[in-house]
Amino acid sequence: MTGPRYAVSQGWANSSLTAQTFKLIESSDDDCVFHYLDTSSSRSGISAISAKLRFRDLYSRLRRGIIAHETYIDASNVHELTALDFVFVCVDRGSSKKLIVNALQAAGTPFVDVGMGVHVVDDRLLAILRVTTSTDRKRDHVSARVPQADGDVDDDYARNIQIADLNCLNAALAVLKWQKLCGFYQDHEDEHNSTYPTNCNLLTSEETP
Helix, strand or coil: CCCCCCEEECCEEECCCCCCCCCCCCCCCCCCCECCCCCHHHHHCCHHHHHHHCCCCCCCCCECCCCCCCCCCCCCCCHHHHCCCCEEECCCCHHHHHHHHHHHHHHCCCEEEEEEEEEEECCEEEEEEEEEEEECCECCCHHHHCCCCCCCCCCHHHHCCCCHHHHHHHHHHHHHHHHHHCCCCCCCCCCCEEEEECCCCCCCCECCC
């Protein structure tokens, strides 16, 4: 037995509605960085804002155009970083960080540097996360904020304490800062240095232009 399909909700019926879906439309947008069509941005009305972040994600499983350079940075090739639009610096060794930061500062290349200190206090961990930004609006604070020396015997993180949630949060804060620089998020503070100590749950905003 066949007949018209009805959709009934809260006491009303509409014979024009059907449970069948429309024909699938394949995406042909070769410029899209995602391996799948981004429909959430269009549905929420933020496509123009999301476009500011095109080709800028680090997750190659989701996006195209990711190029890996499996090499150590030293004095012979550090200049390759200065040609980039933006650099994320995540280096444990102070001397290596100094080489990279000094080259980026001299070239005027904007970057975000992340750092972390972990200490054992009363048999519990105290962590302090740091996100330091350098742009053409403010750079003079970097030498004071970014450690550039090897060896800190008082830092328990140097004893190979790897905590995934802290690393994840530090990276997320760095990406959020970059997104604010891109104009994706509103930014009233324009902070170029931020710290987060786990024991008092306070995110600071320092070094404003």
